[in-house]
Structures are given as C-alpha cells and as structure tokens.
Amino acid sequence: MLRFFGQCAPSARRARRFADMVNVTSAPCSNIRCAAASVKEDGKRVQVEFTDGAEFELHGLWLRDACRDENFVSEVAGERYLTRTAFKEKQSHADGKVADAKVVEGSLQVKWANEGSLSEVASIFPSNFLRTYAGVVGRHLKGDRHHTSKEAYRWLEPYSGFKGAPAPDLKLKSLFKSDNFFQRRDYKAVINSDESNLEMAQALVRHGVVIMENVAQAKDNSVLLNFVDQCLGG
CATH class of the missing domain: 3.30.2020.30 (NE0471 N-terminal domain-like)
Incomplete structure (x- = not known):
C-alpha cells in the first residue's frame, strides 16, 4: 500500500507530465x-x-x-x-x-x-x-x-512555474475533516491507464491524500520508484 501525504503540489516538471496525460486522455x-x-x-x-x-x-x-x-x-x-x-x-x-x-x-x-x-x-x-x-x-x-482546451489545464496553472501563475483555487480543494475518508485508488488501474493516472493526480491535488491499494509486492524500492517515475512525473 502506498500513501501520499502533504501539500502534494506538483512541480513544474510534474505539471508538464500531467499536461501530457490530458493530451492523451482527452486529446484537446x-x-x-x-x-x-x-x-x-x-x-x-x-x-x-x-x-x-x-x-x-x-x-x-x-x-x-x-x-x-x-x-x-x-x-x-x-x-x-x-x-x-x-x-x-x-x-x-x-x-x-x-x-x-x-x-x-x-x-x-x-x-x-x-x-x-x-x-x-x-x-x-x-x-x-x-x-x-x-x-x-x-x-x-x-x-x-x-486553445479551447485551456480549461482542461486550469487545475495545473498554479504549479506551472510561469510568471504570474495564480494561487491554487480553494474551490478546487477539499479540506480534510475528521469525518472524511481517505481517497483510495487501485494501483494496477492507475499504472496501466493514463486516464486513471490523471484522475488520481487530480484527486491528490484536491484532497491531499491518496492511498494506493493492491500494490505489487517487492523486496526493494523498485515498485515505488517505478510508480513515482511513471505516474507522478519523477
């Protein structure tokens, strides 16, 4: 099981990776x-x-x-x-x-x-x-x-690294409360589907916490490194 906590704001490099996934899944x-x-x-x-x-x-x-x-x-x-x-x-x-x-x-x-x-x-x-x-x-x-696809990238704008990038829109955030449940996503679905990968990234930015379930077993850190490189932009 993998957990991702914290502010979870993607770097400019990760933002580009997620932008690429938007291209793949919705082809704007x-x-x-x-x-x-x-x-x-x-x-x-x-x-x-x-x-x-x-x-x-x-x-x-x-x-x-x-x-x-x-x-x-x-x-x-x-x-x-x-x-x-x-x-x-x-x-x-x-x-x-x-x-x-x-x-x-x-x-x-x-x-x-x-x-x-x-x-x-x-x-x-x-x-x-x-x-x-x-x-x-x-x-x-x-x-x-x-291009009209700009709206599909709006959630990434605060993390683009561009001059004048806006602050994160609180309407796109979900502040965690004691009665909330952690977001959970299936590891295999995320790693094998760009669409699921993108949805997981959006959930991570919105909620701040995502638990990955059904993660492949490994004695070393290879699974974690592969997940970070492939699904989080490195």
Whole structure:
C-alpha cells in the first residue's frame, strides 16, 4: 500500500507530465496541426501557423531548451542529456539560433545553427505541445491566443512555474475533516491507464491524500520508484 501525504503540489516538471496525460486522455489539441513554419530574425525566432488559425513567433532559445525528443531526453531515464542542455556550467551555452524550420507530418521540425555535431540533428516538436505552450511563451500574431482546451489545464496553472501563475483555487480543494475518508485508488488501474493516472493526480491535488491499494509486492524500492517515475512525473 502506498500513501501520499502533504501539500502534494506538483512541480513544474510534474505539471508538464500531467499536461501530457490530458493530451492523451482527452486529446484537446489532437485536431490541431502546424500548418506553416519559417525562420525569422536571422534564426532567433520561428514563426508557426496552426490549422486553427492561430499564429505565433517562438524564440529559438525557448525551442532549444524545451525540446524533448530522443536527441535531448533519454527515453529510459526521462532526464535530459547533460551534455546537450542549452545552458552548461562550464562549456559554451547554446544560442538557440535556428538554421531551418519546416512542417513535417503536422509537427514542427527544426535544425540548429552553431551547434557543432547537433547542427545536423532534426528536432521534432509535436503540434499539440506547441499549441498548448505557444499562448504562454510565444509572441501572439493572430487568431486565438489560447486553445479551447485551456480549461482542461486550469487545475495545473498554479504549479506551472510561469510568471504570474495564480494561487491554487480553494474551490478546487477539499479540506480534510475528521469525518472524511481517505481517497483510495487501485494501483494496477492507475499504472496501466493514463486516464486513471490523471484522475488520481487530480484527486491528490484536491484532497491531499491518496492511498494506493493492491500494490505489487517487492523486496526493494523498485515498485515505488517505478510508480513515482511513471505516474507522478519523477
């Protein structure tokens, strides 16, 4: 049995993980694709147009830092390759300049300038990822700034790490009282279903306590680590 107590506010990284699950379960941006892309300001920015009519300029350095494909993030560990981060402690920092940008199968493909061996790397940004964040980090040019799916993410806004993020809405909280029962969720259901995982995360944020039942037995901490990595964003 696993118990999770405390304030239980997800970190920005966990918030991104839960945002990804919203994409999977409700697919709010699944019908949105990148329609066109072009390099601006000598590679400093990329202009992206989406099929819903929205258009933004995204800073190249933000794209470089936000890239999460297999060239920059280990699929096994879920962590960035330290030698490929945009900002390094001792080595030269990436300048985020873009050499080429185009749409490939509805997603944005970027090639980097001034990156040595990485200059030949084609980085892919899924359209739903870009459309979700463009309204927050991009220079809005036309169309609706935020996609209609914004409401599905409102419960995560206080934990986004963005400047001006609102305080948690007390209407979305359920203060624990002595006559309340602890929230309980089935371990197998949560670990095998993105929808159940998302619902558990929302319950954890709302109630502050969730007890996981029917947890697999193990003599070491492997089950706990796997659960935290897979279901709580690490």
